[in-house]
Amino acid sequence: MQESTTSFVNIAAYKFITFEGLEALRPQYQEICAALGLKGTILLTPEGINLFLSGTRTHIDQFLAWVRSDARFADLEVKESYSAEQSHKRMLVKIKKEIITMRMPLIQPELGRAPAVSPRDLKRWLDQGHDDAGKPVVMVDTRNAFEVDVGTFDNTIDYRIEKFTEFPQVIAANREALADKTVVTFCTGGIRCEKAAIHMQKIGYDSVYQLEGGILKYFEEVGGAHYTGDCFVFDYRTALTPELQPSVTVQCFACRAVVTPRQQLDPRYVYEVSCPQCSQRITSVT
Structure with a gap:
């Protein structure tokens, strides 16, 4: 996707890592975001960082260079989209207990992730109707019901959860129904499905993957194949099309x-x- 000369860059990024000294770091993040005119939300948590920011190309690049100067975030990966206006109206830097609330303290992505499938490999699996081992592929949406209603992968299992803390119980109750299948969990940008896939491994799922980078990375790399509708996002755009344009x-x-x-x-x-x-x-x- 090509960036317009007048557009703003919108980035989403996260990383699970032990993160300390948050009270001292918060004003530093606030100061640089204000200086660069960025808008959005940054969550600082003991388990890592999560951010959604909008700004000019130059200012986004300067911010990322500053963040990556911290060795813990040198490899921070971002997903990008573009818009004519900044996708957020204000700038917030918050300290939270978790990047995404699950209330499962033993789920620690920093200590090891579940296997991930790339967008291109997932499309290939869905094209052929099975994974590389010949097992049927089942897509499981880890997002809230109102997000799913905007759009999701075709033939997705949707448990109609209202909040992510409901996911562990509902996925445990359906383990038998998903036996002998390869399960691919997914969400908007990868955070929820990263925790979800680890939890599923811990409770006995033997073939579970997370979609690397979530729906947004899938749109970026392969478009809307096997996906119907748009992707809900938590900013003024409400949802993005498979072309990563505001719906x-x-x-x-x-x-x-x-x-x-x-x-x-x-x-x-x-x-x-x-x-x-x-x-x-x-x-x-x-």
């Missing part, structure tokens, strides 16, 4: 549901108040 959907301020262009014409869609989905639920209750 024409919006997100309801009240219930977080994705509202399509047709639904935006519905009188029940009121900006920052309601949409057809939550308006219907309110009507049913009353």
Whole structure:
């Protein structure tokens, strides 16, 4: 994908690693982001870093050079997309307990990951209908239900979870149904499926992979093959197409549901108040 001369660069990156001294580091991250005019969110946690940032090409590159000067993040990998505006409206640097909340302290990606499958190899598996060992491939979405509704891989198993902390229980309950299959977990950028795949290994899944780089890396490398819809993202763009362009959907301020262009014409869609989905639920209750 080619960058426009007037576009902003949007990056997503994370790394699981023991990370200490967060209270002292937070103002340093705040200072450089302010100096470079970056917008977005950075999570500093004892298990590593997670960031979503938007800025000019020059300023994003300067920020990444600064982060990678810390030896712990010298190999930090990023996923990029472009937009005419900055994809976030403010800059937040937060200290959290986990990069993504799972409440499973024994899951420590820093100590070893589950096997990963590259986007190109996954497409090949899906093209041929099985992995390289001849086992059927099953895609498991680790995202929340409202994200899945925006788009997902074809024939994906979707457990309709409302938050990631529900995933360990639901995947344990379905282990027998997935026996003798190669399971590929995936999410937006790789964080959730990285934890999910490790947990699945620990509870007895013998053939489980995570999609390297998540949906966004898959879009970047192979496009939308075997994928229907867009990919929800947590910024003003709401969702990205397989071409990594902002989709024409919006997100309801009240219930977080994705509202399509047709639904935006519905009188029940009121900006920052309601949409057809939550308006219907309110009507049913009353």
